Amino acid sequence: MAIIIHLDIMLAKRKMSVTELSEKVGLTxxxxxxxxxxxxxxxxxxxxxxxxxxxxxxPGDILEYQKDENAEEH
Structure with a gap:
């Protein structure tokens, strides 16, 4: 996948658990x-x-684009 998710890094930086984020955002x-x-x-x-x-x-703190080296160019 070319989009990398850094949610775990941001949670660690903010010293927040997934449970706490779930409650704040309203996601399961x-x-x-x-x-x-x-x-x-x-x-x-x-x-x-x-x-x-x-x-x-x-959003850029959470999402990162990395070019997929294996993908064919159109």
Whole structure:
């Protein structure tokens, strides 16, 4: 996957648990776990906004694009 999720890093920097973030954002633990482990296929802007608000960060602190070296160019 070309989008890397750094949610675990931001949680550690803010000394916040997944449980606490789940309560603040209103997401289930299962959905946060899917996002945190890079298994999510999409994220709503409202969810991203809630996470950024709870962690006092920018979307770029959580999301990173890495070019997939194995992908064919169009």
């Amino acid at each position: 633990m299962a959905n946060l776990s899917i996002l945190k482990n890079g298994k999510a296929k999409a994220i709503r802007f409202s969810t991203l906004e809630g996470i950024c608000n709870a962690l006092d960060c920018q």
